[in-house]
Amino acid sequence: MSTDTPEGESSLPLRERKKQRTRRALADAALTLFSERGFDRVTLEELTAHAEIGRSTFFRYYGTKEDVAMAAEGELWEAYTAHFSRQAGQGPALDALRRALTDAIVSMPEGWDQRFLRTRRLAAGTPVLHDHSTLSSMKVQKRLVEILEERLHVDSRDDVRLRLLGEFALSAWRCGARNWVAGRGYNARRGHGGTATLARRVDEAFDAIPGSLQLTL
DSSP: OOOOOOTTGGGSOHHHHHHHHHHHHHHHHHHHHHHHHOGGGOOHHHHHHHHTOOHHHHHHHOSSHHHHHTHHHHHHHHHHHHHHHTOOSOSOHHHHHHHHHHHHHHTSOTTHHHHHHHHHHHHHTOHHHHHHHHHHHHHHHHHHHHHHHHHHTOOTTTOHHHHHHHHHHHHHHHHHHHHHHHTOSTTOOTTTTHHHHHHHHHHHHHHHHHHHHTOOO
């Protein structure tokens, strides 16, 4: 298992650093096993044996097989909500959502982009993981709207704009990530350029939102 220290982890207490390294190593082992044999063909018992941990240890870090398979995506969502929740300053809410997302992307540790690519390939051929990814994005969108409600002192049930902001942010992510994975964009190749290029593709998707609303038929 890899024991690389992610960027920013060195500032954490030793106990927390060890937990994060174990969590990352477990996710790496799971992704390798799932990629080689297929998600549905690997039991939880086989996974924990391969990672040399017990079931109880596994469940301290991940709730389900789906969670560990999609760990790279989950790490981004955790970073996104953390960046947005502690973001200071004023200005348009969509700009704040955009800035928090691109900041989260470029804050991902070295090698995250390749793990994310492998995760996307795995999910593309595994319906249960595709559904899990969709549900996870819906959960993070709900959390973003909750943060907006707290900051603006507005109930999203009364003001649909807050929910629309969440939709716009996650839609920009999906469009940008798909373009990055597929190698679309200026001087692009599939998954090329790491997190900096992924953030650029997401920025381009946010840039396109106003124009998309002006399209006529």
